[in-house]
Amino acid sequence: MSEIKELICIGCPLGCPLTVEMEQKEVLSVTGNTCANGDRYARKEVTDPRRTVTSTVIVEGGEQAVVSVKTALDIPKNKIFDCMAELAKIKISAPVAIGDVVVKNIADTGVSVVATRAVAKQMR
Secondary structure, eight states, rough: OOOOEEOOOOOTTOOOOEEEETTTTEEEEEEEEESSHHHHHHHHHHHHEOOEEEEEEEEEEEESSSEEEEEEEEEGGGHHHHHHHHHTTTESSSBBBOEEESSSSSGGSSSOOOOOOOOOBBOO
8 A cells, every 4th residue: 555745845946746655665656846856855855854953052262152053964854853952962162163073973873063153262
């Protein structure tokens, strides 16, 4: 017995309504897409959904109190809350440069979290 899943594509700005037909965990067909991005997005979303996580981390001794961070790659969707819980406990020291690794292997995903902006050390 096949299962039908309805999605809105985020692969490009068109936002096509997609219909994915599945049997067990196998994708049988994808319809509704107007480009190849839609097919790829739908197959990935229903079999292995992943997201890039963005957040902030506390900076001690910096000109700003926090620094924006993101996962270097997308992580499994079911690991997002674990990732956020780990990030809530992190404190780093200034200075921070764009691209600095803040956490390696966040939530046992094999993915690092990196700083997305610079924070200078606070001058006294």
